[in-house]
Amino acid sequence: MSEIAWRSARGVRSIVIVGGGTAGWMAAAALARVLTGTPCTIAVAESGMPAAAGVGEGTIPNLREFHGFLELDERDFLNAAHATFKLGTRFRDWGTIGRRFLHPFGPYGVDVQHELFQAQWLKRQKAGHPSPLEEWSVTGLAATLGRFAERPVKEPSPLRHLSHAYHLDEALYATFLRSYAEKRGVVRLSGEVIDATLDGRGLIESVRLRDGRCISGDFFIDCSEAGLLIEGRLNSGFRDWARWLPCDRAVAIPCARSGDPAVITESTARRCGWQWRIPLRHRIGNGYVYSSAHLCDDEAAARLLESLESPPLADPRLLRFKAGCRARAWVGNCLALGPAAVSLEPLESTGFHLTQTGLGRLFPLFPDRDFDPAVTAEYNRLTALEHEHVRDFLILHYVASKRDDSLFWRDCRAMSPPRTLAYKRDLFTKTGRIAMLEEETFAAASWLAIYAGLEVWPERHEPSVDILGSSAISERFEVMRGIIRTAVEALPRSA
Amino acid sequence: MSGSAIRRIVIVGGGSTGWMAAAALSAVVGRRVQEIVLIESSEIGTIGVGEATLPTLRAFNGTLGIDEIEFIRKTQATFKLGIEFRGWNPQRTFFHGFSDFGPDLRGVSPHQLWLRTRAAGDDRSYADYSISTVAARLGRFAPPIPDRGSVLGSYSYAFQFDATAYAAYLRVFAERRGVRRIEGRIVDVRLRPDDGFVEAVLLQGDQAVGGDLFIDCSGFAALLIERTLHAGFEDWSKWLPCDRALAVACARTAESAPFTSSIAHQAGWQWRIPLQHRTGNGHVFCSSFIGEEEAARTLLANLDGEALAAPRLLKFTAGRRRESWKRNCVALGLAAGFLEPLESTSIHLVESAIGRLIELFPDRGFEPKLAEEYNRLIARSYEAIRDFIILHYHASGREGELWRYCRNMPIPEGLRHQIELFEAGGVVAVYDSGAFAEPSWVSLYFGLGVFPRRHDPMANLIEDAVLSGELQRRARIVEGAAHSLPTHGAFIGKYCRAAA
Numbered sequence: 001m002s003e004i005a006w007r008s009a010r011g012v013r014s015i016v017i018v019g020g021g022t023a024g025w026m027a028a029a030a031l032a033r034v035l036t037g038t039p040c041t042i043a044v045a046e047s048g049m050p051a052a053a054g055v056g057e058g059t060i061p062n063l064r065e066f067h068g069f070l071e072l073d074e075r076d077f078l079n080a081a082h083a084t085f086k087l088g089t090r091f092r093d094w095g096t097i098g099r100r101f102l103h104p105f106g107p108y109g110v111d112v113q114h115e116l117f118q119a120q121w122l123k124r125q126k127a128g129h130p131s132p133l134e135e136w137s138v139t140g141l142a143a144t145l146g147r148f149a150e151r152p153v154k155e156p157s158p159l160r161h162l163s164h165a166y167h168l169d170e171a172l173y174a175t176f177l178r179s180y181a182e183k184r185g186v187v188r189l190s191g192e193v194i195d196a197t198l199d200g201r202g203l204i205e206s207v208r209l210r211d212g213r214c215i216s217g218d219f220f221i222d223c224s225e226a227g228l229l230i231e232g233r234l235n236s237g238f239r240d241w242a243r244w245l246p247c248d249r250a251v252a253i254p255c256a257r258s259g260d261p262a263v264i265t266e267s268t269a270r271r272c273g274w275q276w277r278i279p280l281r282h283r284i285g286n287g288y289v290y291s292s293a294h295l296c297d298d299e300a301a302a303r304l305l306e307s308l309e310s311p312p313l314a315d316p317r318l319l320r321f322k323a324g325c326r327a328r329a330w331v332g333n334c335l336a337l338g339p340a341a342v343s344l345e346p347l348e349s350t351g352f353h354l355t356q357t358g359l360g361r362l363f364p365l366f367p368d369r370d371f372d373p374a375v376t377a378e379y380n381r382l383t384a385l386e387h388e389h390v391r392d393f394l395i396l397h398y399v400a401s402k403r404d405d406s407l408f409w410r411d412c413r414a415m416s417p418p419r420t421l422a423y424k425r426d427l428f429t430k431t432g433r434i435a436m437l438e439e440e441t442f443a444a445a446s447w448l449a450i451y452a453g454l455e456v457w458p459e460r461h462e463p464s465v466d467i468l469g470s471s472a473i474s475e476r477f478e479v480m481r482g483i484i485r486t487a488v489e490a491l492p493r494s495a
Numbered sequence: 496m497s498g499s500a501i502r503r504i505v506i507v508g509g510g511s512t513g514w515m516a517a518a519a520l521s522a523v524v525g526r527r528v529q530e531i532v533l534i535e536s537s538e539i540g541t542i543g544v545g546e547a548t549l550p551t552l553r554a555f556n557g558t559l560g561i562d563e564i565e566f567i568r569k570t571q572a573t574f575k576l577g578i579e580f581r582g583w584n585p586q587r588t589f590f591h592g593f594s595d596f597g598p599d600l601r602g603v604s605p606h607q608l609w610l611r612t613r614a615a616g617d618d619r620s621y622a623d624y625s626i627s628t629v630a631a632r633l634g635r636f637a638p639p640i641p642d643r644g645s646v647l648g649s650y651s652y653a654f655q656f657d658a659t660a661y662a663a664y665l666r667v668f669a670e671r672r673g674v675r676r677i678e679g680r681i682v683d684v685r686l687r688p689d690d691g692f693v694e695a696v697l698l699q700g701d702q703a704v705g706g707d708l709f710i711d712c713s714g715f716a717a718l719l720i721e722r723t724l725h726a727g728f729e730d731w732s733k734w735l736p737c738d739r740a741l742a743v744a745c746a747r748t749a750e751s752a753p754f755t756s757s758i759a760h761q762a763g764w765q766w767r768i769p770l771q772h773r774t775g776n777g778h779v780f781c782s783s784f785i786g787e788e789e790a791a792r793t794l795l796a797n798l799d800g801e802a803l804a805a806p807r808l809l810k811f812t813a814g815r816r817r818e819s820w821k822r823n824c825v826a827l828g829l830a831a832g833f834l835e836p837l838e839s840t841s842i843h844l845v846e847s848a849i850g851r852l853i854e855l856f857p858d859r860g861f862e863p864k865l866a867e868e869y870n871r872l873i874a875r876s877y878e879a880i881r882d883f884i885i886l887h888y889h890a891s892g893r894e895g896e897l898w899r900y901c902r903n904m905p906i907p908e909g910l911r912h913q914i915e916l917f918e919a920g921g922v923v924a925v926y927d928s929g930a931f932a933e934p935s936w937v938s939l940y941f942g943l944g945v946f947p948r949r950h951d952p953m954a955n956l957i958e959d960a961v962l963s964g965e966l967q968r969r970a971r972i973v974e975g976a977a978h979s980l981p982t983h984g985a986f987i988g989k990y991c992r993a994a995a
Contacts (some may be wrong), residue, residue: 011955374919426864460860
């Protein structure tokens with residue numbers, strides 16, 4: 001872009017991102033994409049430690065929009081991040097031991113309103129014509145049959161409902177985004193941020209690195225693990241959700257790849273938490289997410305090790321976290337993204353997504369140096385709603401489980417869920433309807449996948465299904481399943 | 496059909512609300528229930544004078560399979576591109592149209608683009624980018640073409656019609672689909688002793704009409720929902736103090752305008768709704784600040800043509816039924832709540848409530864969660880519209896006691912945040928876009944003179960020449976497109992003139 005005046009006299013002249021990692025580099029890449037050619041500088045301060053190999057990260061399809069925004073080439077990205085395609089998550093042993101279900105991306109049915117599909121499917125389940133939910137999803141059936149093609153398909157083929165995300169190595173992904181950002185003028189400062197100074201208005205003036213350097217800026221983005229600025233200096237406050245999401249540790253071990261990478265993440269419930277299996281190109285990421293109140297670290301590592309399908313490629317790596325979110329993700333001239341803003345276990349692969357939507361909210365609310373409180377209040381309002389709904393979706397996985405083989409699961413079943421989740425669950429069990437609130441991340445189709453997968457059923461089907469074109473729907477219903485199967489079976493094998 | 500399906504629906508009250516419910520329910524659930532009856536008394540008048548609507552009415556009519564041309568002819572309807580606001584901003588008249596201000600440019604909203612050129616000294620009005628505004632100003636109309644990418648496909652429209660004629664039209668529709676009309680005046684309501692559900696309504700002459708589901712369309716009387724079931728009323732008059740309206744029709748003098756007018760007065764405002772055969776007028780006012788006689792004088796002094804009758808007085812209180820679905824009774828229209836017709840939302844609220852009811856249609860078990868979800872959704876739409884209407888008063892720069900009160904009154908928390916957010920950086924927060932989305936809020940903010948302290952810094956990333964070239968191009972296209980349309984009168988004359 002040619003000479004452009006960053007015209008407003010109050011415009012932000014410098015942005016300092018504290019902490020690299022995927023959140024920091026996602027922010028740097030997005031800001032660089034937008035601000036290239038302006039006098040606004042972007043710096044990322046991250047410790048000089050070499051990035052550890054990633055434990056493997058699952059994503060959801062929205063990440064493709066982020067890549068579209070950055071104008072990334074998908075091939076470059078796949079190669080750089082050792083990424084594989086992901087069509088959904090397979091859950092095992094969650095509702096009851098021995099039961100499996102799939103949470104696929106994309107909608108159910110073809111050309112049918114979700115509400116109608118859902119009502120009809122639920123009615124048939126009850127009326128003695130049960131069918132696996134995933135067979136009604138193009139993406140779900142493709143995952144089950146191991147089929148995939150990445151080319152987007154135009155209408156009218158049912159394959160346009162095929163939706164994919166990725167499994168990737170998050171350390172390699174951060175490096176990839178770093179090179180993108182650096183090419184666009186982002187400056188990387190090697191050094192650990194240890195402190196910050198505030199000005200008379202309570203805004204951050206500068207951050208200090210361990211080597212004594214001071215970096216000043218107008219706008220700070222806190223992508224540190226612990227919320228160094230947003231909490232350490234600005235005391236945003238933390239909403240602790242541990243009473244609903246008791247898992248607070250993960251131990252991760254990669255193992256050798258055997259065979260072709262699968263197109264799904266596996267999530268297997270275990271005695272004191274759950275275990276992920278994320279297939280990457282070069283290896284398989286494994287991790288046991290557990291509650292330290294119910295299981296000690298050594299035993300968790302041992303349980304994980306003994307479950308691996310192939311020899312481990314590294315020593316166990318322990319990760320600690322606490323479920324919750326920052327009371328205000330944006331305070332003054334400091335915006336928190338990534339773990340500094342919200343910390344939720346990777347059960348539904350929302351980590352990158354919440355960073356992405358945070359950035360998505362930032363641009364239309366982009367500040368100037370006045371940092372108007374009304375603007376930050378709007379950011380925080382939308383963010384809080386989004387985080388709570390994701391939290392509720394995760395809690396549902398635990399609270400609706402019927403497992404009682406350990407104290408952990410008995411504790412989960414005994415908890416009383418947040419009010420918003422209780423409302424949704426009761427509405428579903430009483431009426432078969434899914435309430436969508438403001439700023440939901442997961443569509444009704446996803447909620448249905450989890451309810452059905454955990455065998456949470458409505459007490460009765462919706463009376464409205466008898467009204468709303470029931471004959472039209474029931475006639476088309478079986479036909480639709482055939483259409484989906486034919487379309488998916490025509491796809492090539494996924495690997 | 497499940498053993499506990501609704502067998503009989505009793506609609507209490509006719510009018511446009513009752514017959515809209517009857518028409519929609521007969522079309523959608525008619526074959527599933529044994530009977531739908533509607534009780535109305537020809538002694539009780541209906542409220543409808545000239546009624547303006549929102550574009551959502553077209554979807555409602557479309558669902559019923561109503562032929563638009565026939566509907567227009569039968570209801571003396573004219574086309575509506577939006578609302579003209581006169582006197583609300585003492586500096587100038589502005590328009591709230593059914594279109595946006597053009598597409599985003601590099602992710603920046605059109606109103607932010609305009610704010611930036613304005614900051615740079617360009618004095619073109621934002622209204623020049625709104626096709627509905629420019630077409631309305633020229634008195635031109637034709638329905639949009641099906642191409643959303645073209646400016647001639649980028650607007651929407653609604654109708655201004657005779658609500659009484661609409662009710663009569665829907666009555667024919669509903670009766671043809673088996674709705675049974677019972678003429679009668681309700682004198683009492685019988686509740687089931689065990690659970691307090693409505694069992695039957697009793698008509699003069701001791702006829703009892705029983706049913707499973709009762710739809711209360713009895714207007715302000717709220718016969719079932721309030722007088723019988725005491726659902727409670729949330730009073731919003733501290734924010735919307737107008738409590739009276741005087742309505743009168745007058746002769747049509749010029750060609751009907753393709754828009755509704757709202758003219759601010761000393762203690763309220765006046766609507767002007769052009770129909771094909773005459774013009775509906777009404778003065779909405781606050782009785783604490785002006786007497787009825789003076790209000791009537793103001794109204795009569797501001798008619799375009801000769802008054803066709805003496806003004807008729809209506810009294811109301813702004814607010815909402817706390818539970819418009821309670822037990823086996825669902826209230827619609829004025830029985831569910833009242834918001835002054837400043838943004839023509841009355842019929843829209845009836846449509847959307849009927850739509851919700853059909854989505855959440857109960858069986859005889861009347862699962863309380865259904866009513867709870869229904870009431871949550873209804874509350875949200877009423878509150879969003881309420882706040883939008885409050886904005887008109889609160890942000891008006893008009894002088895006068897009522898206007899001073901409204902400027903200084905504490906407003907709902909959500910609206911306060913919305914206004915502060917817009918003032919800060921032109922950001923529009925929309926809590927519920929069912930009726931009014933971002934372009935509507937922008938029309939009102941700008942129209943009333945609420946301008947942000949700064950524009951979106953992202954707009955600064957667009958080169959001057961690119962931006963001004965693009966905006967000039969857009970204004971030129973809008974201007975040309977508007978001039979390519981026929982006049983409103985010519986369009987009606989050619990396609991849908993009502994029989995005299």
